Amino acid sequence: MSESCGGNCxxxxxxxxxxxxxxxxxxxxxxxxxxxxxxVVSGKGGVGKSTVSAMLATAMQRTGRRAGVLDADITxxxxxxxxxxxECASADEEGIYPAVTESGIQIxxxxxxxxxxxxxxxxxxxxxxxxxxxxxTDVVWENVDYLFVDMPPGTGDVPLTVFQSLPVxxxxxxxxxxxxxxxxxxxxxxxxxxxHVPVIGLVENYSYFRCPDCGKCHQIxxxxxxxxxxxxxxxxxxARLPIDPAVAEACDAGRVESLDTTELEPALQAILAR
Ligand SMILES: Nc1ncnc2c1ncn2[C@@H]1O[C@H](COP(=O)(O)OP(=O)(O)OP(=O)(O)O)[C@@H](O)[C@H]1O
Numbered sequence: 001m002s003e004s005c006g007g008n009c010x011x012x013x014x015x016x017x018x019x020x021x022x023x024x025x026x027x028x029x030x031x032x033x034x035x036x037x038x039x040v041v042s043g044k045g046g047v048g049k050s051t052v053s054a055m056l057a058t059a060m061q062r063t064g065r066r067a068g069v070l071d072a073d074i075t076x077x078x079x080x081x082x083x084x085x086x087e088c089a090s091a092d093e094e095g096i097y098p099a100v101t102e103s104g105i106q107i108x109x110x111x112x113x114x115x116x117x118x119x120x121x122x123x124x125x126x127x128x129x130x131x132x133x134x135x136x137t138d139v140v141w142e143n144v145d146y147l148f149v150d151m152p153p154g155t156g157d158v159p160l161t162v163f164q165s166l167p168v169x170x171x172x173x174x175x176x177x178x179x180x181x182x183x184x185x186x187x188x189x190x191x192x193x194x195x196h197v198p199v200i201g202l203v204e205n206y207s208y209f210r211c212p213d214c215g216k217c218h219q220i221x222x223x224x225x226x227x228x229x230x231x232x233x234x235x236x237x238x239a240r241l242p243i244d245p246a247v248a249e250a251c252d253a254g255r256v257e258s259l260d261t262t263e264l265e266p267a268l269q270a271i272l273a274r
Pocket of ligand 1: 042044045046047048049050051052073076078152153205206241242243244245246247248249251252
């Protein structure tokens with residue numbers, strides 16, 4: 001240790017034995033109060049990750065706890081539309097305020113900062129990652145018990161930034177039957193291990209379609225391989241959601257909060273057990 005050591009390793013380049021490992025975690029806005037942070041991830045786009053994030057937040061809000069959704073899917077933001085929120089976020093010298101949905105869920109998305117929601121976001125990776133970090137550091141999350149982070153698909157810049165900068169308490173992996181599920185889960189599990197974040201479990205979307213006439217279930221995308229994968233990685237299957245035209249309609253119409261979330265109850269319980 002140098003004689004002039006002030007105990008601040010971040011402003012010192014000396015490789016002394018007292019050097020403390022630096023945390024890359026960002027401080028939230030001083031006005032924010034956030035309980036647990038749950039990341040919702042998928043291997044590729046379109047498997048229903050945003051829908052599952054929105055439905056989990058809806059289910060959580062229904063328990064009387066306060067939910068929030070941080071839309072980290074900057075180039076494909078779908079959270080405001082699913083909740084039917086179109087007004088811009090407001091801001092003052094204390095920070096940016098999330099939009100609040102009909103049932104009181106706080107949401108923040110790049111779409112709430114754009115003049116027109118159909119404006120494309122043509123930013124490079126580091127800028128996108130920086131914007132997501134700002135959704136943590138600059139946004140005033142008011143007493144959110146569970147903040148769901150709708151991640152962009154895959155393992156790029158943004159997921160890395162989220163796992164390094166936010167204190168993520170657990171990951172929910174969303175898959176679909178037609179994916180190479182074992183590879184997708186393997187990648188997510190490896191990423192979670194490297195980031196020291198526990199995986200809460202797996203949600204399979206588009207699992208089956210129940211015929212409205214005869215009630216028979218059809219596996220439209222073929223046989224699911226989720227059970228074998230879940231066993232191999234010692235992970236629980238938290239839910240299997242059917243292909244349901246009502247889900248697509250509700251999300252398109254901005255009424256995700258009107259959906260029945262009973263099927264997600266085991267996922268909710270597993271999250272609450274964290
Ligand atoms: N179980 C379901 N039944 C019917 N439609 C669904 C279901 N889940 C999702 N959808 C619809 O599929 C579309 C894609 O879903 P969503 O946006 O949630 O996917 P995503 O994985 O978040 O995609 P991306 O990562 O590309 O944003 C949406 O229109 C949504 O309403």
